[in-house]
Amino acid sequence: MKMSYFPGCTLKNKATDLDVYARLSAEALDIMLEEIENWQCCGGMFTSSNDEVATKLSSVRVLNSAFKKGQDLVTVCSACHNVVKQTNNAMQTDSEFASKVNNYMGEDKYEGQTKIYHYLEMLRDVVGFEKIKEKVVNPLKGKKIGAYYGCLLLRPSKVMAMDNPENPTILEDFIRAIGAEPVIYAQRNECCGGYVTLESPNSAKKQSNRVLENAKANGAELIITACPLCLYNLKKSGANIPVVYFTELLAEALGLKEQTND
Amino acid sequence: MQRIGVFVCWCGSNIAGTVDVKAVAEALKFEPGVVHSTDYQYMCSQAGQNLIKDAIKEHNLTGIVVCSCSPRMHEATFRKTAQSAGINPYMVEIANIREQCSWVHKDMAIGTEKAIILGKAAVAKVNLNAPLTPGESPVTKRALVIGGGIAGIQTALDIADAGFEVDIVEKKPTIGGKMAQLDKTFPTLDCAACILTPKMVDVAQHEKIRIFSYSEVESVKGFVGNFNVTIKKHARYVKEDLCTGCGACVEKCPQKKVANEFNLNMDNRHAIYIPFAQAVPKVATIDPSACTMLKTGKCGVCSKICAAGAIDYTQKDEYIEEKYGAIVVATGFNPISLEKFDEYAYSQSKDVITSLEFERLTNAAGPTAGKLLRPSDGKHPHKIVFVQCVGSRCSAGAEKGKEYCSKICCMYTAKHAMLVRDKYPDTEVYVFYIDVRTPGKNFDEFYRRAVEEYGVHYIKGMVGKVTPEGEVLKVQGSDLINNKQINIDADLVVLAAAIEPDKSARPLATKLTASMDTNDFFTEAHPKLRPVESPTAGVFLSGACQGPKDIPETVSQAGAAAAKVIGLLAKDKLLGNPCVARSNELLCNGCSNCEKVCPYGAITYIDKDFRMPDRTTRTRRIAQVNPAVCQGCGACTVTCPSGAMDLNGFTNGQIMAEVDAICK
Numbered sequence: 012m013k014m015s016y017f018p019g020c021t022l023k024n025k026a027t028d029l030d031v032y033a034r035l036s037a038e039a040l041d042i043m044l045e046e047i048e049n050w051q052c053c054g055g056m057f058t059s060s061n062d063e064v065a066t067k068l069s070s071v072r073v074l075n076s077a078f079k080k081g082q083d084l085v086t087v088c089s090a091c092h093n094v095v096k097q098t099n100n101a102m103q104t105d106s107e108f109a110s111k112v113n114n115y116m117g118e119d120k121y122e123g124q125t126k127i128y129h130y131l132e133m134l135r136d137v138v139g140f141e142k143i144k145e146k147v148v149n150p151l152k153g154k155k156i157g158a159y160y161g162c163l164l165l166r167p168s169k170v171m172a173m174d175n176p177e178n179p180t181i182l183e184d185f186i187r188a189i190g191a192e193p194v195i196y197a198q199r200n201e202c203c204g205g206y207v208t209l210e211s212p213n214s215a216k217k218q219s220n221r222v223l224e225n226a227k228a229n230g231a232e233l234i235i236t237a238c239p240l241c242l243y244n245l246k247k248s249g250a251n252i253p254v255v256y257f258t259e260l261l262a263e264a265l266g267l268k269e270q271t272n273d
Numbered sequence: 274m275q276r277i278g279v280f281v282c283w284c285g286s287n288i289a290g291t292v293d294v295k296a297v298a299e300a301l302k303f304e305p306g307v308v309h310s311t312d313y314q315y316m317c318s319q320a321g322q323n324l325i326k327d328a329i330k331e332h333n334l335t336g337i338v339v340c341s342c343s344p345r346m347h348e349a350t351f352r353k354t355a356q357s358a359g360i361n362p363y364m365v366e367i368a369n370i371r372e373q374c375s376w377v378h379k380d381m382a383i384g385t386e387k388a389i390i391l392g393k394a395a396v397a398k399v400n401l402n403a404p405l406t407p408g409e410s411p412v413t414k415r416a417l418v419i420g421g422g423i424a425g426i427q428t429a430l431d432i433a434d435a436g437f438e439v440d441i442v443e444k445k446p447t448i449g450g451k452m453a454q455l456d457k458t459f460p461t462l463d464c465a466a467c468i469l470t471p472k473m474v475d476v477a478q479h480e481k482i483r484i485f486s487y488s489e490v491e492s493v494k495g496f497v498g499n500f501n502v503t504i505k506k507h508a509r510y511v512k513e514d515l516c517t518g519c520g521a522c523v524e525k526c527p528q529k530k531v532a533n534e535f536n537l538n539m540d541n542r543h544a545i546y547i548p549f550a551q552a553v554p555k556v557a558t559i560d561p562s563a564c565t566m567l568k569t570g571k572c573g574v575c576s577k578i579c580a581a582g583a584i585d586y587t588q589k590d591e592y593i594e595e596k597y598g599a600i601v602v603a604t605g606f607n608p609i610s611l612e613k614f615d616e617y618a619y620s621q622s623k624d625v626i627t628s629l630e631f632e633r634l635t636n637a638a639g640p641t642a643g644k645l646l647r648p649s650d651g652k653h654p655h656k657i658v659f660v661q662c663v664g665s666r667c668s669a670g671a672e673k674g675k676e677y678c679s680k681i682c683c684m685y686t687a688k689h690a691m692l693v694r695d696k697y698p699d700t701e702v703y704v705f706y707i708d709v710r711t712p713g714k715n716f717d718e719f720y721r722r723a724v725e726e727y728g729v730h731y732i733k734g735m736v737g738k739v740t741p742e743g744e745v746l747k748v749q750g751s752d753l754i755n756n757k758q759i760n761i762d763a764d765l766v767v768l769a770a771a772i773e774p775d776k777s778a779r780p781l782a783t784k785l786t787a788s789m790d791t792n793d794f795f796t797e798a799h800p801k802l803r804p805v806e807s808p809t810a811g812v813f814l815s816g817a818c819q820g821p822k823d824i825p826e827t828v829s830q831a832g833a834a835a836a837k838v839i840g841l842l843a844k845d846k847l848l849g850n851p852c853v854a855r856s857n858e859l860l861c862n863g864c865s866n867c868e869k870v871c872p873y874g875a876i877t878y879i880d881k882d883f884r885m886p887d888r889t890t891r892t893r894r895i896a897q898v899n900p901a902v903c904q905g906c907g908a909c910t911v912t913c914p915s916g917a918m919d920l921n922g923f924t925n926g927q928i929m930a931e932v933d934a935i936c937k
Contacts, residue, residue, distance in 0.1 A: 169672055176617035197618050206557035228742045 012137070014128070015077035018053050019091035026088065026239040030130050032258035033087045033130055035267045038263030040138045040146060044085060047076045053091040054098070056206075063109045066164035069118035070098040071112050075121040083137075087130040087258065093171065094165040096127050100170045109114045130258070131166065131237065132173060137202030140188040148266040150190025156260070157194040159222065161241045162202050176200065182235065185257060189264035198225040203244040212247075219248035225251055235260055275400050278309040278334040279392065280325055282316035282341035289314075291375040291384040297340060300389045305398040310333050315349050321363035322354045322463060331360040336364045336399040340392045342371040345799075361404030363851065363922055368395035369600075378558065385566035388934055397789030397934035401927045405851035408902050411497040413598040414842045416444065419490055419781065420603035422450020423824060424816025426472050430519030430599050433481035437842045440595060441476065442485045442504055444777065447536035447552035450605055450638045454535065454629065456643075458824055459897045460719035461690045466551065466638070473553040485573040486554055487779070491592060493600070493784045495873065496902060498847045500597045508588040510559035510567065511545075520547060522584065524573035531563040533640075533706035537630045539648060540640035545575050549638060557583075599811050599838045600785065602795055603831070604778045606817040608770040613673035617768055620740040625766045628682070631689055645697060647765055647892055650744070655694060658748045659686050664771035666707060675771045675792060680821035682769035683710045683880040687720040687729075691789040694727040700799045703730045703761060705750050713823070718772055733757065739766055772821055786872070786904075787812045795819050805834040813837050853903035854910060856896040864892035867909035867918055876900035876909060880927030 021029035037044045051069040060066045073095060077084040086092040090227035101108045113120050128136065134143060160179055168176040179200060183193035201222055204215025223245060225233055235257040236242050245254045262268045281298045283289035285636045290400075294312040302310040309332045313321050316339060327335060337360065339351050344367040349438040352362035369389040387818040416432050418425045421443030429439045441448060452458075455465035455471075476482050491503040510615045528544035528708075533549045544563040547555060548597070559567065559575070566572040566586055576584040608627055624647050626634070637643035647654050661682050667674030690702045695892070709731065711717045734751040741747075745762040752759050774793045782789045787807040788796040795814050798806040805814050815834040816827040858881065868876045879897050882890050900907075910918045910925065919925055 175613060175615070177613060178620055195621060197621055197738065197742075201738065225740055225742055 013042060013043040013082060013134070014137075015043055015080055015082040016046050017050055017073050017077075017084060017086050017091065017095065018046065019052070019086070019088045021090075021239040026058055026256070028259050029087055029239065029256040030258075032256065032262035032268070035131075036258060036261045036265055037085075037133075039265050039267055040143065042133065042138065043087075044083070046079075046138075047073050047084075050076075053094040053218065055090070055094060063113070064108070067098045067101070067108075067112060067207045068115055071078040071102065071116065071121055072101070074120055074123075074125045074127075074227045075116070078121060079119075083096055083126045083128055085128050085130055085133050089129075089161060089163040089236075090240060092127070094130045094217040097167075099123050099125060099127060099168055115161055129173060129237070130180065132184060133166075133186075134212060134261075135181055139163055140184050143185075143242070143261075144190075147264045149264050150263055151260065153188050154191040154232050155194050155232045156186045156191045157196055157226035157229070157233050157234045158186060158199055158257075159203075159226070159236040159241060159245065160166070160200045160256075161238050162200070162205070163241060164237060165200060181272070182237075182257065186235070187263075191260075194226060194229050194231040196225045196229040196231065198222040200262055203238075208247070213246055216248050219244045220250050223248055223250035223252055276308045276327050276332060276334050277304075277306040277336040277396060277399055277400075278332060278758070279304075279307055279311070279338045279396065280316055280321075281310070281312040281319070281370075282339065282393070283314045283387075284342060284375075285314065288341070288371050288375040290390075291378050291381055292370055292387040292388045293381060294340075294388075296385050297370070297388045299856040300602075301338070301340075301392045301396060304393055306336070309334065315910055316341055317350055322350070325354050326358040329355070329360060334360065336366075336402055337391065338366050338368060338395045338399055339843040340368040340370045340388060342375070343367075353922075357698040361406075362418065363405040364399065364402050364556045366399045366402070369684075372715070376547045377380055384771060392936040393545045393550075393937070394931040397930040398927045400845050401924065401930055402922070405921055407848040407851040408900055409846045410496075410498055410849055412844055412847055413596045415597050416441070416597070416599045416838050416842065417500070417502055417570070417597040418601045418602060418603055419488075420605055420775075420816070420818070421445075421448030421476075421484065422603060422605045422816065423452040423469060423472075423488070424605065424818075424827045425450070425601070425603035426476055427828050428813075428815045428828070428835045428838070429482050429601060429830050430472065430475060430479065431627070432601075432838050432842075433479050435490075435835075435839045436481070437839065438481050438483075440483045440504075440597075441486050441891070442490055444487070444489050445548065445786045446487045446509065446546075446556070447548045448476065448484060448486065449549075449553065451548065452824060453551075454537075454571070454632055455630045455638075456639075457688065457692065458633035459684045460713075462688070462692075463854045466620075470551040473551065475756060477553045484554060485593070486556075486693060488583075490781060490784060496873075496904065497597075497843075498598045498841070500600055500811065502595050502600070504593045504596055506591040507624045508561075508562070508590050508595060509556070510561070510584065510586055510588045511557045512583045512585055512588075513554060513556050516556040517581055517583075518552075518557070519580075520557070521578050522557055523547060523579070525578045527572065527574060528563055528565055531560060536633045536640045537627075539595045539633060541632060546671045559584075559586075562838065574824065585676070597888060598696050599813060599832050599841050601815050601817040602778075602781065602785070602787070602818050602836060604775045604781060604818045604835075606772040606821065607775055609675070609773050611663070611768065614663055615859045616738050617663065617766065618741050618746070619768060622695050622739075622746060623765075624654075624741070624746060624764065625739060625768065627768050628685055628689065629770075631767050631852075635689075635692065643691065648714055652764070655699060656692075656761065656763045657703070657765045657767065658736070658746075658761055659702070659767045660705045660765040661686055661688060661704065661769045661771065662735070662771075663768040665769075665811060675773065677771075677792065677821070678710065679771045680767075681711075681772070682821045683720065684713070684716055684765075684823065686769050687723045690729040691719075691723040691727045694729060696722075696886070701730070703732060705732050705734055707735065713825070730748065732860060746815045772816055772817065774908075778818055785809060785812050798923070805852070807832055811841065814848075842905060849901060850905055851900075852905040852920060854898045854901045854907070854918055854920050855900075856898055857917045857919065858895045860915050861895040861913075862915050862917070863895075863896070864914060865895055865896075866914065870908045870912045871903050871910075872906065872908065873904050875899045880890075887903070
């Protein structure tokens with residue numbers, strides 16, 4: 012099955028692991044991710060530039076490219092996913108916003124038709140966790156993993172519509188699918204500190220620490236996330252627990268990680 | 274030709290404020306058939322009604338148009354007025370120039386123009402009105418109460434004490450409802466069981482009351498005074514007439530790991546069980562989803578042990594048909610599911626509980642024999658945080674929770690907090706609240722006692738997150754008065770979950786054709802003046818099925834519902850509604866469309882012989898309406914392709930005349 016793919020800027024430099032393992036694993040699961048041509052930044056931070064049309068245009072172009080190819084769009088970075096999905100929702104529900112955007116789009120009018128999957132949703136709804144279980148060659152047995160959702164993946168829940176924002180299960184189900192044991196801890200959907208780290212690194216650190224200490228107290232040995240900014244903040248917190256992208260563990264379970272090391 | 278009188282009401286300034294009533298009366302004077310037109314300040318008052326009566330006599334009127342409030346308000350009033358002056362009550366039409374005109378417009382010119390148009394439409398209709406006479410129907414002098422909680426119990430007792438037979442249908446194996454699960458009741462702190470169980474016994478022993486426990490209403494047919502109800506009695510695999518409630522079967526049942534719903538799944542019961550010691554009827558019930566004998570055919574211990582020979586594994590669901598004159602809905606409430614509120618970690622920690630679970634934990638007959646112990650490790654909690662408004666008073670756009678206030682939580686939380694401090698003075702108690710709402714006799718005094726005498730810490734603000742970590746629950750909340758974040762390491766967190774109508778209410782409303790609001794609470798016929806009647810004639814409301822209520826309020830409303838039922842059952846005959854459908858048999862083509870759309874089953878088809886112009890006889894299939902069953906909804910009249918079906922009082926001709934008058 013072919014799907015359009017939007018990696019986003021961070022995945023091309025800081026977060027190459029998130030990108031590389033996502034592509035490798037998708038291929039092994041019979042999904043052909045076709046990268047959108049000439050894509051630009053998602054525009055960043057939907058909510059903080061709510062009334063600004065210009066920053067949304069690049070997202071709309073990405074969505075429109077997928078639409079013209081007749082494909083669903085897959086994202087993997089939580090932040091990009093949040094921006095692209097919220098932009099698409101605004102194109103569907105806010106006619107004033109949509110007409111302003113379309114004034115810049117020339118002949119290529121777009122009305123929010125593209126269906127967007129976060130990579131995790133693709134695993135759950137397109138591939139199916141059962142199928143992943145079958146394809147796992149290297150189950151991560153006995154490994155206690157804490158899923159870290161952060162904020163952007165789940166909220167605003169009406170628009171993101173991925174999972175119950177207060178008691179999500181998609182990452183836990185993913186952890187079970189690759190043979191490991193999920194650790195459920197309350198702080199898994201709290202903020203990592205986000206961009207506060209630019210202004211007040213100590214506040215962000217406190218926040219990240221609270222998350223990781225709670226995960227550790229509940230027995231987690233490893234944390235997975237889908238967000239480059241979360242990974243950055245959690246790693247900087249100083250709490251003694253490894254944090255990796257979920258795609259890396261997927262590749263490992265599917266027996267693909269060794270290939271990349273060769 | 275009719276001689277029509279028009280009466281325009283000011284309704285004080287309600288109508289006259291935005292409608293020039295004099296101009297309306299003047300304009301309608303010249304409509305066809307109108308011989309008299311006037312206005313008055315309060316047409317519904319004694320003086321106003323006399324004005325109408327005098328005009329009828331003086332001008333020899335045959336039809337009346339009252340331009341006033343909604344017909345739901347005063348149509349009956351003005352019909353009576355007309356009748357007392359010798360006019361058929363169905364010769365009266367109301368033009369609603371209040372709710373549909375003056376209240377929704379601000380501009381006098383626009384409001385006046387619209388009021389005149391509405392008046393013209395009513396005049397056009399009255400020109401075609403014909404006198405109607407309602408039929409009579411007998412009243413079955415028995416009542417059905419659906420739900421056996423405190424609301425249903427009180428209603429049933431009051432009706433039965435007036436001498437009428439009552440049946441209670443309760444879906445659980447015992448009556449008692451939520452009140453049976455409570456520990457103490459505010460504001461007097463008397464124990465719930467002590468005041469409830471004597472009433473349960475009264476119900477069981479009352480010669481006029483029958484209890485159908487473990488039963489549900491399957492279907493309802495008929496109409497006020499003449500309901501035909503099918504009751505489904507679930508198989509309990511125990512013969513009720515033989516079982517003595519000795520409990521020997523329960524003791525010996527080897528399947529003892531079934532979650533005990535009466536204790537909110539905090540301990541276990543057996544596959545055969547009696548919900549609690551004072552259950553009524555005190556009869557065992559086998560849970561078919563847990564019983565080994567019913568599932569695999571191997572066991573039969575209870576049957577061997579039962580000295581009365583009451584066990585019957587072959588019992589089947591039973592359907593019972595009964596006739597009633599009135600039906601009372603008392604289906605009650607439940608706490609909402611906390612699935613969407615996991616910021617409070619209800620699913621993550623056993624030590625985060627609901628207030629109803631707290632009731633069981635402090636109840637002497639509960640899973641801890643009344644000792645307040647943490648469900649996780651059985652230790653005594655030293656720091657307890659209560660969170661109010663969990664799912665109540667949520668904003669309209671929110672994806673979770675209810676917009677309304679659940680009303681009972683402020684008081685029971687104050688009660689819980691006070692009781693903890695009284696019994697365990699070494700325990701610190703915090704209550705997070707949005708507002709404390711304690712109106713009611715001796716209610717605010719009660720809450721203040723919790724704060725002032727018992728030292729409960731009330732914090733204005735909400736809890737944002739509960740994080741279970743090790744043995745403690747880290748509670749993060751905001752103190753809005755001190756404008757700061759608060760972190761409390763609690764041992765136990767108690768959530769005052771919002772309450773919602775029982776899930777059985779929605780399908781029941783469909784069966785009863787009773788209306789509900791968006792929250793699935795039953796709607797009353799009038800929010801102020803008819804609070805215990807549903808808009809469906811013969812269906813009455815008791816308790817929390819109509820809105821959140823505490824026990825004192827529920828009992829009052831239950832008594833009020835009973836009074837209304839008694840008033841109905843005391844009558845020998847009821848006047849029907851003459852505005853029912855009738856079929857013109859010469860136009861009917863026998864297509865059956867009307868029969869299919871009729872929601873009341875009022876239409877049947879018969880074969881009838883017709884004498885033809887050529888003197889032959891032809892048999893044709895035609896529709897026939899049973900006027901006693903027809904509710905006058907009009908679905909058949911719009912469905913009929915040949916225009917044979919018409920509705921008395923709302924004929925196609927009358928409706929078209931109204932439309933013409935509006936469009937003219």
